[in-house]
Amino acid sequence: xxxxxxxxxxxxxxxxxxxxxxxxxxxxxxxxxxxxxxxxxxxxxxxxxxxxxxxxxxxxxxxxxxxxxxxxxxxxxxxxxxxxxxxxxxxxxxxxxxxxxxxxxxxxxxxxxxxxxxxxxxxxxxxxxxxxxxxxxxxx
Numbered sequence: 001x002x003x004x005x006x007x008x009x010x011x012x013x014x015x016x017x018x019x020x021x022x023x024x025x026x027x028x029x030x031x032x033x034x035x036x037x038x039x040x041x042x043x044x045x046x047x048x049x050x051x052x053x054x055x056x057x058x059x060x061x062x063x064x065x066x067x068x069x070x071x072x073x074x075x076x077x078x079x080x081x082x083x084x085x086x087x088x089x090x091x092x093x094x095x096x097x098x099x100x101x102x103x104x105x106x107x108x109x110x111x112x113x114x115x116x117x118x119x120x121x122x123x124x125x126x127x128x129x130x131x132x133x134x135x136x137x138x139x140x
Contacts, residue, residue, distance in 0.1 A: 048104035
């Protein structure tokens with residue numbers, strides 16, 4: 001599993017590890033959706049209403065870019081009452097990205113209401129084994 005949901009006082013903390021920055025961003029998004037509606041992205045839904053959304057984000061650095069990207073996905077998830085399980089990046093560098101997120105509109109209530117993606121404890125780094133890692137804290 002490329003992400004782990006960790007206990008955190010009054011919030012939810014997500015640790016993500018991946019082989020590339022692109023994979024790190026994608027797994028962080030899927031991890032956030034796992035918090036919103038556990039198990040949804042691992043199921044097959046042949047009759048769901050597909051939802052696609054283009055997103056563009058610019059930030060001051062790579063860590064802020066991840067937080068701002070997740071905030072944008074969270075916004076569209078709430079507006080469209082959808083769970084986004086896939087992302088295709090057209091462009092991703094240290095301060096900007098363009099992507100298309102894809103998911104399903106859901107009828108059931110979200111299990112967890114994420115109020116915000118926070119900058120608290122935010123970082124992106126490459127560990128000694130060459131894998132990329134981050135921790136994201138969500139305000140619930």
